[in-house]
Amino acid sequence: MAHAIDYEKYTAQEQQLAVFAKALGHPARVAILQKLTEFDSCCHGSLASELPIAPSSVTQHLKALKNAGLIQGRIEPPQIKYCINKENWEKAKLHFSAFFKD
Amino acid sequence: MAHAIDYEKYTAQEQQLAVFAKALGHPARVAILQKLTEFDSCCHGSLASELPIAPSSVTQHLKALKNAGLIQGRIEPPQIKYCINKENWEKAKLHFSAFFKD
């Protein structure tokens, strides 16, 4: 595992902010999150139809956002509805505002 | 250039936020920025001595932050002093706060 980020060598704050920031570090993921904050919940298809990337790529980005804790999905046949994870969203908001405060 | 992010397919806001976020997406860069906001200006060496990575890696991260517009350096023999690019820092702050506002 050489040459990967070794998060353990940094403070918990540095780690957490970096994880959230990394999740926001792609314009497609920014667009997804904006849509989810605007519409409260969306299925994969309605996100994919507005993004300039393939459906399978959208799935990858959704997974990245999920891993960072920023979104969650619930099955609602025939679709899967994705929405903001409000608890972690608030956490991210606080991390960023603390970082830029001064 | 296949399989790289095609920023042009996204809105200016999505692009800009993603660029800033990507720059914050590594704990070492978060640590560097925190130190620069705390101490106003630092040389490469004093940053490197507090980070768990090699000096040449610190240079790489400084370059990434510079490319994103978040820091700038000025020669002040025998050192190079790095500091926050206040104009873009403010811009980043506004982008993030707008993003999380709702």
Place this chain on the structure above:
DNA sequence: TTAGTTGTTCGTAAAAATACGAATTATTGG
């Protein structure tokens, strides 16, 4: 059951990010 819709997984390829050490540049002090 069959066909259609929805979304994911998988494999793969290309590119970027991460990290390091060695060598290099540039400047200062003796």
Place this chain on the structure above:
DNA sequence: CCAATAATTCGTATTTTTACGAACAACTAA
């Protein structure tokens, strides 16, 4: 000039990210 200091550049290895299409799974509706 020569040595020391400060930091970068360069080359390289490894890992991660990005992207796509094909195949697959799951559920619905006819």
